[in-house]
Structure formats: C-alpha cells, structure tokens
Amino acid sequence: MAQSLKRLMAQKPLSKITIADITEDCGINRMTFYYHFQDIYDLIEWICLEEGGQAIQGKTTYQTWQDGFVALCRATLDNRVFVEGVTHSLQREYIENYLLRMIYGLLYNVVEELSMEYGLSQASKEYITNFYKYGFVGVMMDWVRNGMKVKCSPSQGQIHLTHGGSMPSGYSPVVM
Numbered sequence: 001m002a003q004s005l006k007r008l009m010a011q012k013p014l015s016k017i018t019i020a021d022i023t024e025d026c027g028i029n030r031m032t033f034y035y036h037f038q039d040i041y042d043l044i045e046w047i048c049l050e051e052g053g054q055a056i057q058g059k060t061t062y063q064t065w066q067d068g069f070v071a072l073c074r075a076t077l078d079n080r081v082f083v084e085g086v087t088h089s090l091q092r093e094y095i096e097n098y099l100l101r102m103i104y105g106l107l108y109n110v111v112e113e114l115s116m117e118y119g120l121s122q123a124s125k126e127y128i129t130n131f132y133k134y135g136f137v138g139v140m141m142d143w144v145r146n147g148m149k150v151k152c153s154p155s156q157g158q159i160h161l162t163h164g165g166s167m168p169s170g171y172s173p174v175v176m
Helices: 002-009 019-026 030-036 040-056 065-078 080-088 092-118 122-145 158-163
Strands: none
Touching: 002 019, 002 040, 002 080, 019 030, 019 040, 040 065, 040 092, 065 080, 065 092, 065 122, 080 092, 080 122, 092 122
C-alpha cells in the first residue's frame, strides 16, 4: 500500500488520490486497506515513521547522531516526490510531526549521554532535546520547502556551525 501511494503521488496530487486508487493499484480490496489504516493520512504517517525509524536505527549516540541525521536526510531525499507531495498539500503537518518525532528520538539519547555528569533533571533533558529538535526540524522543513537543493549534512553545512560543542558546554549552568 505504501508503494502504491508513492507511485500514485508521482502521477497526481495527494488531494486527488483516493483509497480506491490505492487498493486498485496494489490489487487488494478496501476492507484490507481499512484493516491496516484508518485513512490515507494514517498510511502517510505509517510510511514516515517506518522509513524514518529505519534510517536512524542504531545512530542515536553522541558519536553517531550526525550519521542518523544524514540518513534521515537521505531517506527524505530518496522519497522526494512523496515528501514534497505531502508537504505541498494541506497536510504538511504530517511531515513536520514525523520529523519532530524522529529528531526527538535521535537527539534524546545524545542529550542523555552528554548530561550524565551534570545530574540534570528529566525536565531539563527534555527541554534541551526539544530546543534542538525544533531547530533541526525548522532547518529540515526549510530545506524541503526550498526543493532539497543543498546537501543536507551536519558535518559540512550550517547545522554543524550552530551545534558544534554547544550541547555539552551548555549543560553545566542549566538546572531546572
């Protein structure tokens, strides 16, 4: 069903795709679709979470988070037609919510790892993770809106300049 939706989105806008189109394309009946998903947007969310989760799997430590971010960018780029189709529809929040979840999962373990020696509260760790999450997602959404033309790489791009060493050095004075 995921591949059918992606194939259809290469042919027409998301707003013109129906469940009947998806089921016909993949050769299943409507009840099979509804057994797995409530609607097309539920399928979109599943695609985003499944493919994003695969991209960052095992890449959520301080040593590997940049690899996870790059893998998430590559997955976004590999699914360009799908991502742009959802982003340019009225359902942009699905991509944004997906990115917020993925980036939070990517960064929380890094914050947890780096904050061990500072004894930060759970609330402080969540605050720091959310702070960086919104920055990264904002940058990614701009990247998507601008056609994904520049290389999305924290080690070669602007993201590296903004975070370089600031996570750990910002912990010591923070007590929430």
